[in-house]
Amino acid sequence: MSLTATPAHDAVATAPELCAFDAGALPAARSTRRFVLDLRLELRHAGPRAVVVRGEWTGPVDAPVVIVAGGISANRHVTGSDADPGWWQAQAGPGRAIDTDRFRVLAIDWLGADGSLDAPIDSTDQADVLALVLDRLGVTRAAAFVGASYGAMVGLQFAARHGHRLGRLVAISGAHRAHPYASAWRALQRQCVALGRSEGGVSQGLALARQWAMLSYRTPDEFAERFDAPAVIDAGQARCAAEDYLESCGRRYAARWTSTAFLRLSESIDLHRVDPADVQVPTTVVAIDEDRLVPLADLQTLVESLGGPACLRQLRSRFGHDAFLKEEDAIAGILTDALATCRGGAA
Amino acid sequence: MSLTATPAHDAVATAPELCAFDAGALPAARSTRRFVLDLRLELRHAGPRAVVVRGEWTGPVDAPVVIVAGGISANRHVTGSDADPGWWQAQAGPGRAIDTDRFRVLAIDWLGADGSLDAPIDSTDQADVLALVLDRLGVTRAAAFVGASYGAMVGLQFAARHGHRLGRLVAISGAHRAHPYASAWRALQRQCVALGRSEGGVSQGLALARQWAMLSYRTPDEFAERFDAPAVIDAGQARCAAEDYLESCGRRYAARWTSTAFLRLSESIDLHRVDPADVQVPTTVVAIDEDRLVPLADLQTLVESLGGPACLRQLRSRFGHDAFLKEEDAIAGILTDALATCRGGAA
Numbered sequence: 001m002s003l004t005a006t007p008a009h010d011a012v013a014t015a016p017e018l019c020a021f022d023a024g025a026l027p028a029a030r031s032t033r034r035f036v037l038d039l040r041l042e043l044r045h046a047g048p049r050a051v052v053v054r055g056e057w058t059g060p061v062d063a064p065v066v067i068v069a070g071g072i073s074a075n076r077h078v079t080g081s082d083a084d085p086g087w088w089q090a091q092a093g094p095g096r097a098i099d100t101d102r103f104r105v106l107a108i109d110w111l112g113a114d115g116s117l118d119a120p121i122d123s124t125d126q127a128d129v130l131a132l133v134l135d136r137l138g139v140t141r142a143a144a145f146v147g148a149s150y151g152a153m154v155g156l157q158f159a160a161r162h163g164h165r166l167g168r169l170v171a172i173s174g175a176h177r178a179h180p181y182a183s184a185w186r187a188l189q190r191q192c193v194a195l196g197r198s199e200g201g202v203s204q205g206l207a208l209a210r211q212w213a214m215l216s217y218r219t220p221d222e223f224a225e226r227f228d229a230p231a232v233i234d235a236g237q238a239r240c241a242a243e244d245y246l247e248s249c250g251r252r253y254a255a256r257w258t259s260t261a262f263l264r265l266s267e268s269i270d271l272h273r274v275d276p277a278d279v280q281v282p283t284t285v286v287a288i289d290e291d292r293l294v295p296l297a298d299l300q301t302l303v304e305s306l307g308g309p310a311c312l313r314q315l316r317s318r319f320g321h322d323a324f325l326k327e328e329d330a331i332a333g334i335l336t337d338a339l340a341t342c343r344g345g346a347a
Numbered sequence: 348m349s350l351t352a353t354p355a356h357d358a359v360a361t362a363p364e365l366c367a368f369d370a371g372a373l374p375a376a377r378s379t380r381r382f383v384l385d386l387r388l389e390l391r392h393a394g395p396r397a398v399v400v401r402g403e404w405t406g407p408v409d410a411p412v413v414i415v416a417g418g419i420s421a422n423r424h425v426t427g428s429d430a431d432p433g434w435w436q437a438q439a440g441p442g443r444a445i446d447t448d449r450f451r452v453l454a455i456d457w458l459g460a461d462g463s464l465d466a467p468i469d470s471t472d473q474a475d476v477l478a479l480v481l482d483r484l485g486v487t488r489a490a491a492f493v494g495a496s497y498g499a500m501v502g503l504q505f506a507a508r509h510g511h512r513l514g515r516l517v518a519i520s521g522a523h524r525a526h527p528y529a530s531a532w533r534a535l536q537r538q539c540v541a542l543g544r545s546e547g548g549v550s551q552g553l554a555l556a557r558q559w560a561m562l563s564y565r566t567p568d569e570f571a572e573r574f575d576a577p578a579v580i581d582a583g584q585a586r587c588a589a590e591d592y593l594e595s596c597g598r599r600y601a602a603r604w605t606s607t608a609f610l611r612l613s614e615s616i617d618l619h620r621v622d623p624a625d626v627q628v629p630t631t632v633v634a635i636d637e638d639r640l641v642p643l644a645d646l647q648t649l650v651e652s653l654g655g656p657a658c659l660r661q662l663r664s665r666f667g668h669d670a671f672l673k674e675e676d677a678i679a680g681i682l683t684d685a686l687a688t689c690r691g692g693a694a
Contacts, residue, residue, distance in 0.1 A: 045580050120580050180574040181567035184589035188562065191555050195542055198551075208538050212559070215535065220528035220642060227527040231617040233392050233467050238614035242531035267585035270578040295567060 031100070032058040032080065039132050045271070046119035051111060053129055057137070058092075059104035064143030064167075064342055066103040067130060067158070068092060069151030070324075072265035073257070076107040090328045097335035098146060103342070106142070108133060110150075112265050115258030121265065123150075123272040127158040134165060141165045143342040146335065148172040148324040149294075150265070153272045156302075160278035169279065170338045172286040172324045172331070175298040176274045176305070182293040183270045185216055190266055193259050206259050207250030209266075214249050219290045219320040276305035283310045284338040286331070288323040290316065378447070379405040379427065386479050392618070393466035398458060400476055404484070405439075406451035411490030411514075411689055413450040414477060414505070415439060416498030417671075419612035420604070423454040437675045444682035445493060450689070453489070455480060457497075459612050462605030468612065470497075470619040474505040481512060488512045490689040493682065495519040495671040496641075497612070500619045503649075507625035516626065517685045519633040519671045519678070522645040523621045523652070529640040530617045532563055537613055540606050553606050554597030556613075561596050566637045566667040623652035630657045631685040633678075635670045637663065 037053045056076040057065075068078045070087060077084075079092040079100060092098040092105050111129050112121045134142065144167055147155030152174025159169045178186075189209040196205015227241035283306055287299035296314070303312040313334045317323035324331055384400045403423040404412075415425045417434060424431075426439035426447060439445040439452050458476050459468045481489065491514055494502030499521025506516045525533075536556040543552015574588035630653055634646035643661070650659040660681045664670035671678055 120583065120585055177577070179567060179571065180587070180589060181562070181570035183578060183587040184570055184574065184593060185562060187587045187590050188555065188558050188593070191558070192539060192542070195539070195548055195551050195555060198548065200547075201542055201545065204542050204545075208535065208542060211535050211538070215528070215532060220526060220639075223528035223531055224526065227531065230524070230620055231530060231614070233618075236467065237610075238467055238617050240527070240530040240534045240617050242527060243534050246531060246535070263584075267578070270585050270587050271580075273577055292567075 031060070032056060034076070035137075037133060037136050039129065039136075041125065041128055041132060043119065044122040044124045046121075049117070049119070051117065051129070052114075053108055053111065053133060054114075055106065055108040055133055057104055057106040059100040059102075061104070063102060063104040065106050065134075065139050065141075066098055066339070066342070067142050067145040067147075067155075068098060068105050068107045069145070069147040069154055071149035071151065072110060072113075072262075072269065073253070074110075074149075074151065075113065076109045078105055078107045088325075090325075091332060091335060097332040098339065103143065103339070106133070106137070106139075110265055112268070113261050115261040117264060118260050119264070120271060121268045123153045123157040123268060123274070124161065126154040126268070127161050130154070130158055131162045131165065142167065144168045144170065144339055146170040146172075146339075147174060149174050149321065150269055153269065153274075156274045156276075156279055157272070159281045159283065160274050163279065163281050166281050167342055168338065169281050169283040170286065170335065171283060171302075173288055173291055173294050173299075173321055175294055175302050176276045177298075178270050178272060179293070179295055179298055182216070185212070185293070186266050186270055189213060190263055193263055197259060202259050203254045206257065206262060207247070207254040209250075209262060210253035211246040211250040214246055216293050217320060217322045219292065219318050221290070221318045222320075225318070276302050277307040279306050280308035282308055284313060284334065285310060286313045286315065286324070286334055288315050288317050288320060290318065290320045291323070293321045378407065379403060381423070382484075384480060384483050386476065386483075388472065388475055388479060390466065391469040391471045393468075396464070396466070398464065398476070399461075400455055400458065400480060401461075402453065402455040402480055404451055404453040406447040406449075408451070410449060410451040412453050412481075412486050412488075413445055413686070413689070414489050414492040414494075414502075415445060415452050415454045416492070416494040416501055418496035418498065419457060419460075419609075419616065420600070421457075421496075421498065422460065423456045425452055425454045435672075437672075438679060438682060444679040445686065450490065450686070453480070453484070453486075457612055459615070460608050462608040464611060465607050466611070467618060468615045470500045470504040470615060470621070471508065473501040473615070474508050477501070477505055478509045478512065489514065491515045491517065491686055493517040493519075493685075494521060496521050496668065497616055500616065500621075503621045503623075503626055504619070506628045506630070507621050510626065510628050513628050514689055515685065516628050516630040517633065517682065518630060518649075520635055520638055520641050520646075520668055522641055522649050523623045524645075525617050525619060526640070526642055526645055529563070532559070532640070533613050533617055536560060537610055540610055544606060549606055550601045553604065553609060554594070554601040556597075556609060557600035558593040558597040561593055563640050564667060564669045566639065566665050568637070568665045569667075572665075623649050624654040626653050627655035629655055631660060631681065632657060633660045633662065633671070633681055635662050635664050635667060637665065637667045638670070640668045 077086045079086040145155040152171035192209040193205045229241040231238045231240045319326040424433045426433040492502040499518035539556040540552045576588040578585045578587045666673040
């Protein structure tokens with residue numbers, strides 16, 4: 001999975017026509033366009049800024065647009081080929097629940113993901129960026145917004161601010177606000193990064209923050225199954241069974257991400273607030289019982305407070321917050337149901 | 348709460364008589380003796396060592412002895428006066444559930460707590476230290492061992508290894524092994540300390556580890572009640588509502604503890620394993636539904652596997668793992684029941 005744009009696939013598009021679909025006869029797996037847009041917007045906390053936004057869309061040029069957004073470490077490459085799979089390949093692609101034969105999937109790299117924007121970033125900023133991207137691409141209305149984790153927060157914000165441009169929202173494991181305990185957790189992850197930065201161990205701090213993130217994404221039950229061996233003494237220190245796995249997660253993350261990108265996107269989750277009453281598009285909220293970051297009770301409150309038609313789909317999963325990546329069949333069923341009635345948003 | 352011995356109260360006791368109770372006519376609140384013992388023992392992982400053990404006992408000289416032990420940051424000063432309260436003042440003292448008019452409370456500073464032992468420390472080592480302390484004090488048998496958190500682990504280990512010297516065990520929020528998820532959590536806390544140490548920020552790393560510990564001790568429900576305010580932008584960065592509280596916890600801890608003591612006692616929790624079948628003394632296990640470190644299921648397994656009479660007392664508490672410090676009435680009731688039948692262990 002590439003997290004920065006492959007230059008060969010990129011073209012800086014300053015006019016919508018550069019983004020026009022030009023390969024209608026190619027197989028769906030190859031009908032992907034990457035784009036880079038120079039935008040100006042008013043950041044909620046940081047004021048006016050010029051930003052570069054990288055995106056990708058996949059699917060027939062005349063198909064209804066479905067915006068897809070994942071967690072803070074997801075990117076624009078949602079679906080691709082076997083050789084270059086997207087981060088949600090299981091759900092988005094030809095014949096999948098988000099069917100790229102039927103929908104045109106649109107996704108961006110999060111504002112801040114390239115580490116060049118060192119300022120507080122709000123979910124409203126991400127929502128406004130997506131609206132500007134639709135403008136530039138000449139899309140008046142998206143048939144649906146499917147967001148998971150931070151993507152669900154941005155989806156709620158997009159629906160609240162630009163609801164007239166949206167047909168339906170699917171919000172998986174993301175609520176109208178961050179839970180205070182989860183915010184405290186992320187604040188400590190940011191302190192890990194700050195400790196590393198202040199003391200010269202940037203990469204170690206970032207890797208450690210990622211390891212803590214893994215503990216918040218997953219569940220005790222999964223760890224009990226995978227890492228039940230007793231701690232051992234290694235070089236005079238106790239070493240627990242899960243440490244190899246966690247350290248590997250941390251190292252891989254630190255190799256791909258900058259500390260600025262992590263800090264600003266992590267903060268963005270905690271700055272997020274939306275009034276559910278402002279969300280009036282039909283909405284499917286998906287909750288995981290075991291999610292330790294986004295408690296079921298918060299998503300129940302969200303569904304009860306939404307301003308439009310809403311339903312709650314509830315799953316059990318030992319993968320907790322990561323269920324949207326792991327529970328492929330259950331998530332596919334929910335997405336298929338939610339998108340069944342989506343009709344073409346006029347491009 | 349003093350964590351190191353106040354020199355004025357200490358006397359190095361190398362013979363039992365130095366520890367004899369010599370103030371039987373004083374009010375119970377003042378009938379406290381501190382002692383310091385030089386011991387030699389065979390550490391499970393680190394071999395033979397000379398160690399210094401600091402302890403305190405409180406109560407009538409001829410009363411049944413109750414060993415009391417808390418978490419890794421607890422100490423020998425369990426009960427005291429209003430001017431110098433012990434860490435479990437709510438439960439131990441004259442007329443309290445662990446009644447120092449009726450029992451003689453014995454407690455030690457954990458082996459390793461002074462930071463002078465930089466080697467893996469096992470719960471078996473702590474149990475053996477307590478047995479040696481009983482020898483030195485001339486106590487053949489303790490009427491009860493009341494342990495919470497790490498103290499419960501050591502209590503189980505003491506019962507398994509020295510059960511003939513124990514009348515009854517009360518094990519609160521501690522099991523026969525650390526849960527793999529909780530072990531992973533502590534491993535990451537230790538990485539925080541290691542990051543600080545390697546980069547010159549020892550105190551910051553230790554303070555950060557303590558903040559993570561607070562998240563494991565408490566519950567999302569408590570945080571939701573206390574810290575529901577939105578994050579704010581402070582000096583260009585998001586700051587969450589719980590951060591002041593957590594940072595204060597971290598700073599206070601780092602001022603009192605050494606990183607070596609923290610690392611070695613934290614490891615000790617993860618090295619702990621005991622076969623429940625080896626515990627044959629009557630045992631009361633206390634479980635908190637919301638405990639995120641010691642899941643109810645592990646304590647149910649423990650109770651089902653114990654080698655002697657056992658009962659499970661289950662509580663609900665929004666304080667999670669810290670319930671033994673916070674749910675004063677409920678814990679007092681359980682302790683009163685459990686100690687009701689305790690009779691004098693011959694000194």
